[in-house]
Amino acid sequence: ADREPRSLCSSLLLAVERGPEPKARQRSRCVTVPSSPTVHSMGTGTSRLYSALAKTLNSSAASQHPEYLVSPDPEHLEPIDPKELLEECRAVLHTRPPRFQRDFVDLRADRPSSHPSIRVMQWNILAQALGEGKDNFVQCPIEALKWEERKCLILEEILAYQPDILCLQEVDHYFDTFQPLLSRLGYQGTFFPKPWSPCLDVEHNNGPDGCALFFLQNRFKLVNSANIRLTAMTLKTNQVAIAQTLECKESGRQFCIAVTHLKARTGWEQFRSAQGCDLLQNLQNITQGAKIPLIVCGDFNAEPTEEVYKHFASSSLNLNSAYKLLSADGQSEPPYTTWKIRTSGECRHTLDYIWYSQHALSVRSALDLLTEEQIGPNRLPSFNYPSDHLSLVCDFGFNEEPDELL
Numbered sequence: 003a004d005r006e007p008r009s010l011c012s013s014l015l016l017a018v019e020r021g022p023e024p025k026a027r028q029r030s031r032c033v034t035v036p037s038s039p040t041v042h043s044m045g046t047g048t049s050r051l052y053s054a055l056a057k058t059l060n061s062s063a064a065s066q067h068p069e070y071l072v073s074p075d076p077e078h079l080e081p082i083d084p085k086e087l088l089e090e091c092r093a094v095l096h097t098r099p100p101r102f103q104r105d106f107v108d109l110r111a112d113r114p115s116s117h118p119s120i121r122v123m124q125w126n127i128l129a130q131a132l133g134e135g136k137d138n139f140v141q142c143p144i145e146a147l148k149w150e151e152r153k154c155l156i157l158e159e160i161l162a163y164q165p166d167i168l169c170l171q172e173v174d175h176y177f178d179t180f181q182p183l184l185s186r187l188g189y190q191g192t193f194f195p196k197p198w199s200p201c202l203d204v205e206h207n208n209g210p211d212g213c214a215l216f217f218l219q220n221r222f223k224l225v226n227s228a229n230i231r232l233t234a235m236t237l238k239t240n241q242v243a244i245a246q247t248l249e250c251k252e253s254g255r256q257f258c259i260a261v262t263h264l265k266a267r268t269g270w271e272q273f274r275s276a277q278g279c280d281l282l283q284n285l286q287n288i289t290q291g292a293k294i295p296l297i298v299c300g301d302f303n304a305e306p307t308e309e310v311y312k313h314f315a316s317s318s319l320n321l322n323s324a325y326k327l328l329s330a331d332g333q334s335e336p337p338y339t340t341w342k343i344r345t346s347g348e349c350r351h352t353l354d355y356i357w358y359s360q361h362a363l364s365v366r367s368a369l370d371l372l373t374e375e376q377i378g379p380n381r382l383p384s385f386n387y388p389s390d391h392l393s394l395v396c397d398f399g400f401n402e403e404p405d406e407l408l
């Protein structure tokens with residue numbers, strides 16, 4: 003970083019070092035984005051990285067082929083410094099309005115914690131093809147959705163919080179963007195596309211959307227991995243999940259992480275409920291009946307009043323929903339995790355969750371959501387937020403002495 007211009011260097015370092023320390027709840031504030039850095043002022047290392055990012059930005063060849071058909075280019079395997087990639091993203095985004103900084107809220111409640119935290123990010127990033135071709139976000143200018151820039155807003159959010167584990171939905175740029183870049187940042191990735199992705203109906207689509215799961219290879223070892231096509235009352239459905247058992251390299255402790263995206267829209271509540279039951283059954287088997295601690299991230303497309311939510315909340319897996327802990331009584335979900343305006347009107351819903359085994363894990367902190375004022379009158383997505391869903395980020399710790407299963 004010492005070869006970077008000073009103004010760039012200081013503000014980026016602040017943002018990159020795993021975001022701000024957890025602190026008591028406070029009003030989120032606006033972060034000033036460095037003013038118009040030019041690529042050629044960034045020195046040789048950054049130019050090399052810029053060209054890597056630019057290749058990804060412009061590549062159409064890679065996007066048309068699964069990764070095994072694209073010959074591995076040694077330059078593409080070189081590690082990237084997250085700080086430098088963040089600078090590149092911010093250079094691309096220099097005409098965008100400032101993004102809002104969100105703060106981590108400390109939730110430790112004096113639990114002892116000798117192991118390092120596991121930071122998990124849950125995010126429906128909005129499939130590019132759906133955003134441009136299907137979603138009808140009538141208050142969002144089409145220029146705000148340009149992939150070359152929206153991609154950098156997504157990467158900026160990931161780089162700002164630097165999760166150890168990243169659970170994504172609506173990924174339709176896995177092979178050409180997220181897999182190559184995130185692997186160079188040290189992540190191991192898995193992608194499971196939807197069997198009949200609605201993206202394929204959109205002209206100039208980039209392939210099917212699906213769920214993706216990334217974990218940092220220096221922190222975890224993959225023990226096993228399952229791609230699950232969800233069923234509803236024994237029928238195969240168009241929705242999927244990925245479940246992986248990971249072992250912490252430092253502590254040797256194992257846990258299971260799962261990501262899913264359930265069927266959308268009203269009228270499909272029973273279908274979602276059945277998909278949730280199937281996922282819970284799969285997770286029962288994978289965790290050997292809750293012996294292995296579990297974290298489940300997803301866009302459940304269901305409000306907390308729905309049956310599928312109740313199945314998760316009352317399952318014998320003893321799961322709690324992490325974002326409830328941000329509420330005053332610890333019992334209420336946030337008022338929204340997605341907020342958009344379609345031709346049919348305004349949609350503000352709580353649909354995204356991070357469930358965790360409450361006997362084995364504790365939430366040490368959680369990233370606050372954006373306020374209504376920050377989201378703005380045109381709602382999401384926007385020039386300063388890339389998806390119609392907010393990211394959820396939590397720091398987990400293993401309980402020193404696991405509470406008895408209730």
Ligand SMILES: NC(=O)C1=CN([C@@H]2O[C@H](COP(=O)(O)OP(=O)(O)OC[C@H]3O[C@@H](n4cnc5c(N)ncnc54)[C@H](OP(=O)(O)O)[C@@H]3O)[C@@H](O)[C@H]2O)C=CC1
Nearest residue numbers: 126136137172198199200202203240264265266267301303
């Ligand atoms: N290409 C092909 O050959 C085939 C394509 N299809 C397509 O797949 C679709 C069904 O797939 P399925 O997985 O069940 O879809 P879902 O109903 O689960 O929705 C798919 C996506 O649409 C988004 N969405 C939700 N509500 C709306 C809305 N009101 N307007 C626009 N988009 C919305 C969802 O986003 P979020 O989760 O963020 O709400 C979700 O990502 C069909 O509509 C059809 O277009 C189906 C069969 C074959």
Ligand SMILES: [Mg+2]
Nearest residue numbers: 128129132172
């Ligand atoms: Mg969507």
